[in-house]
Amino acid sequence: MQWIFQLHATNPTAQAIAVLAFVCVVGMGLGGIKVRGIKLGTSGVLFAGILVGHFYKPIDHHTLEFVKEFGLILFVFCIGLQLGPGFFESLRQSGVRLNALALAIVLLGVVTAVGLGWMLAIDRAAVLGVFSGATTNTPSLGAAQQTLASFPEVTDERRVLPALAYAVTYPVGILGIIGSLLVLKSIFRVDVNAEVQAFTSAASNGRQDLERRTFVVENANLQGLPLGEVPGLIETGVVVARLRRAVDATVLTATQDTTLEIGDVLAAIGSPAGLDRFQRVVGRATTENVPEVEGPVTEQNIVLTQKGLAGKTLRDLQTSVLHDVVATTVIRGDVVMIAAPDLQLRFGDVLQIVGPEPAMQRAAAELGNSVHALDETHFIPLFAGIGIGILLGTFPVVVPGLPQPLKLGLAGGPLIVALVVGRIGRIGKLVWHMPRNANLAFRELGIALFFASVGLLAGPTFFHAACSFDGLKWLAVGACVTSIPLLAVGVFARRVLALNYVELSGLLAGSMTDPPALAFAGSLCQSEAPAVAYAAVYPLTMLLRIMAAQLLAVLLCG
Numbered sequence: 001m002q003w004i005f006q007l008h009a010t011n012p013t014a015q016a017i018a019v020l021a022f023v024c025v026v027g028m029g030l031g032g033i034k035v036r037g038i039k040l041g042t043s044g045v046l047f048a049g050i051l052v053g054h055f056y057k058p059i060d061h062h063t064l065e066f067v068k069e070f071g072l073i074l075f076v077f078c079i080g081l082q083l084g085p086g087f088f089e090s091l092r093q094s095g096v097r098l099n100a101l102a103l104a105i106v107l108l109g110v111v112t113a114v115g116l117g118w119m120l121a122i123d124r125a126a127v128l129g130v131f132s133g134a135t136t137n138t139p140s141l142g143a144a145q146q147t148l149a150s151f152p153e154v155t156d157e158r159r160v161l162p163a164l165a166y167a168v169t170y171p172v173g174i175l176g177i178i179g180s181l182l183v184l185k186s187i188f189r190v191d192v193n194a195e196v197q198a199f200t201s202a203a204s205n206g207r208q209d210l211e212r213r214t215f216v217v218e219n220a221n222l223q224g225l226p227l228g229e230v231p232g233l234i235e236t237g238v239v240v241a242r243l244r245r246a247v248d249a250t251v252l253t254a255t256q257d258t259t260l261e262i263g264d265v266l267a268a269i270g271s272p273a274g275l276d277r278f279q280r281v282v283g284r285a286t287t288e289n290v291p292e293v294e295g296p297v298t299e300q301n302i303v304l305t306q307k308g309l310a311g312k313t314l315r316d317l318q319t320s321v322l323h324d325v326v327a328t329t330v331i332r333g334d335v336v337m338i339a340a341p342d343l344q345l346r347f348g349d350v351l352q353i354v355g356p357e358p359a360m361q362r363a364a365a366e367l368g369n370s371v372h373a374l375d376e377t378h379f380i381p382l383f384a385g386i387g388i389g390i391l392l393g394t395f396p397v398v399v400p401g402l403p404q405p406l407k408l409g410l411a412g413g414p415l416i417v418a419l420v421v422g423r424i425g426r427i428g429k430l431v432w433h434m435p436r437n438a439n440l441a442f443r444e445l446g447i448a449l450f451f452a453s454v455g456l457l458a459g460p461t462f463f464h465a466a467c468s469f470d471g472l473k474w475l476a477v478g479a480c481v482t483s484i485p486l487l488a489v490g491v492f493a494r495r496v497l498a499l500n501y502v503e504l505s506g507l508l509a510g511s512m513t514d515p516p517a518l519a520f521a522g523s524l525c526q527s528e529a530p531a532v533a534y535a536a537v538y539p540l541t542m543l544l545r546i547m548a549a550q551l552l553a554v555l556l557c558g
Contacts (some may be wrong), residue, residue, distance in 0.1 A: 016063040019056065023049045023452040043136075043170065045448050049455015050167055050462045064453045069410055071449030072142040076542070077386055077414040078443040081434055083539045084422020095536045097497070101489055102511040102537040106544045108485035109135055110552065116477045124556035125158040126474060129165025132549060134478035136173040136514040138450060139411035139542060140549035141166045146409045147553035154557055163458040164465045169478030176482030177512050181505055181521060184490045190501045196525050199502040210329065210336060213275050217246075217264045218283030228256030231281055237338050238270035238278040241299075241328045241354040244288075253326055253355040256318070269328050270338055300360050301331075304349045305368030310426040315341040321366040325355030346425040347433045377438045381430040385421050389414030412546040419539060486511075501525075506533030511541050 024045055031044025053059075109131065117127035125148060132141035144162050148154050185192070222230060227240060240254040246263025254266065265288055268278060279285055304310065309317065314327055318341070327339040331350040337343065339351065353363055393413020408416065421432040434442075465471050486508050493499040493507070505521035510533060521530040 012060040013063055016059045016067075019052065019059055019456070020067060020449065020452050023052050023456065024448045026052070027452065027455075028448070042444060042447050043174075043451060045451035046167060046170065046455045049452045050459045051455075053456040053459015054463060056459075059456055061457070064457055067449050068142070068453035068457070069146075071446040071451075071453065072139060073386060073390070073410050073414050074446030075443050075450060076139050076411050076446075077382075077389060077418045078434070078439050078446065079542070080415045080418025080539070081385075081422045081432060082436070082439050084419040084432075098503070098507050098533055098536050099540050101493055101507055102541045103544060105485040105489050105508075105511040106541060106548060108488060109481050110548050112484050113477065113481045114552070114556070116480055120473050120477065122470070122473055122477065123158065123161055125154065125161040126165040126470070127477075127556060128549060128553055129162035129167075130169050130474050130478050130481060131552065132162065132545075133166035133169030134173045134176070134481035135512050135545060136170060136177070137512070137542070137545045137549075138447065139415070140545040141454070142450065143409040143411045143546045144549040144553045146411075147407070147550050148557060151557060158557075160458065160461060163454050164462055165474045165478075167455070167458050167462055168466050168471055168474045169481075172475055172478045173482050173512065174514065176479055177486065177509065177514055180483050180486040180490065181508060181524065183487060184494065184504070185501065185524075187491070188494055188501070192501065192525050195501040199500045210269055210338060211272055211275060212267065212269050213279075214286050214288050215266045215268060215279055215282045216284050216286050217260050217262055217266065219281065220262065222260045222282065223262055225260055226256065227254055227258045227260060230260070232277060234341065236270060236274035236277045237340060238268050238274050239326065239328045239339050240266050240268045241326050242267040253324065253359070255324070255326060274338075298357055298360060299352065299354050300364070302351050302353050302360075302364045302367050302369045304345055304347060304351060305370040306366065307347065307426065307429060307431045309367065310345060310347040310431055311424070313342055313344050314339055317345075321363055322353070324359035325353050325363050327351045327353055347431045377434050378431055381421070381432045382434070384430060385417050385432060386414055389417035392417055407550065409546060409550055412543060412550070415539075415543060415546070482512075502530055503533045506530030507537055510534035510537040513538060513542050513545065 027045030027048030028042065029044075030048055031041045033044075113127055113131040113134070116122075117124065117130065122130070128144040128148070129141065132138070132144060141162060145159070148159050148162065184190075227233070227243075233240075243252045243254040243258060243260075244250070244265040245252065246261060246265070252258060265286065266282065267289075268275060270278065309321070314322070314330075329352045330337045330339050330343060330345070331352070332346065332348075345351075351367065353360060355363070390410060390413060393408040393410050395413075396407055407413075421427070425432060489511075490504060490508060493504055494501070499507070502525050505525065509521050509530065521534075
């Protein structure tokens with residue numbers, strides 16, 4: 001068995017990988033243990049890494065540094081790729097207000113960390129770790145460490161301080177977020193069930209669910225008019241899928257060129273308001289179910305997996321792909337949308353198509369309709385995006401008055417690129433599509449590797465630092481950095497803006513980019529509703545915390 005104990009000398013790379021795997025196994029097992037419904041999750045790998053790093057022989061630092069940076073890049077890029085499609089939409093309407101509150105939380109955290117760090121004479125490098133750990137934001141730690149590494153005057157001992165302070169204050173951050181939610185609930189005597197009902201009711205009122213209705217053409221002005229020229233058809237957002245002739249009762253696909261006759265029966269789909277407006281133009285509603293009438297028209301869901309068509313609108317496809325069929329709705333993730341002509345399609349969209357069987361088969365062949373293609377991860381776009389993100393992250397931006405140029409870093413650069421390409425979906429032949437399961441797997445792998453590396457690097461000096469007077473100061477400052485911004489903004493949002501507690505809990509968890517806090521908010525509300533506000537503020541908050549950590553590193557240690 002001597003070869004095992006000599007592995008660090010004979011094959012240090014193999015030894016490092018084996019230790020990383022061991023740390024991930026132990027850490028994920030530790031993270032799966034629930035205490036009062038809360039578990040550490042993947043962050044348990046950090047504490048397992050600290051324990052192993054404290055008792056085990058030193059591991060090759062070059063290997064650990066590579067694994068740490070690669071894991072961080074993989075984690076943030078996959079997050080950006082998933083959130084990209086909805087990120088820019090989240091900035092509209094209530095998203096603007098929520099992100100403004102999240103911005104206030106970030107800025108208050110920066111001021112609190114710097115101010116208390118100065119008052120208690122905490123090493124400035126450690127302040128960076130306190131800021132990241134108390135806000136449970138791992139990418140900001142990576143960004144701060146990368147910036148510190150670019151300063152030759154910073155010693156190796158000080159470069160380790162951010163990771164030590166992060167590990168010490170991270171548990172305080174999780175507990176502080178949960179505690180803040182409970183304190184706000186107590187202060188305002190929140191009835192959680194009533195808040196959930198109010199939130200659900202408000203969300204339902206603002207959403208236009210799609211309905212199917214059948215109409216009889218009675219407007220004499222529509223006699224002989226092509227369907228595409230019916231006044232208000234596009235404005236109402238209504239799509240007519242089938243038409244039953246009044247003369248011979250045959251059922252046809254209602255294309256834009258189909259002419260209308262008095263007495264024809266139209267099967268339409270749209271929002272309730274749009275259908276009401278359309279009825280005033282066409283004629284009375286009827287209970288007849290046109291799809292059940294015998295005829296050559298069928299209905300089918302077809303998946304867009306033809307890369308060349310991603311990014312095109314339904315109007316672009318009308319003459320080439322959908323000329324004999326009608327697209328009624330488009331399903332994107334969990335959202336069902338009306339098939340409006342200007343809707344830009346994305347890879348993986350599911351189109352509900354109506355038409356005769358031969359035309360349906362042609363449309364399916366043109367659109368791709370390959371379920372197998374949805375399960376494929378496109379690695380060329382993935383690595384291309386990561387490469388562009390690294391170039392963007394390492395590009396120096398000279399800011400007058402700062403001693404060092406700012407960089408987005410290996411966390412910020414890939415995140416921004418992923419948000420953009422996730423929103424665009426396709427550039428040329430490159431399609432940025434990753435199955436949800438694959439995305440979650442890559443994210444877990446990346447953050448686990450990052451946590452394991454950070455823990456192993458910090459382990460040799462962690463307990464000495466945590467039990468020292470400096471460690472106690474880190475804990476005290478970390479508790480303030482977590483709770484002061486959350487409570488201040490939480491009280492303001494609740495008392496002044498009358499923000500629903502469900503939305504508020506998601507906002508506070510998202511402003512700290514903390515999944516355990518979101519899980520607690522969900523269990524507290526007995527609903528997944530807090531995830532809506534969480535997702536709305538998460539991308540911008542992540543980017544802000546990364547940039548704030550870099551800016552602090554330049555100002556405090558540059």
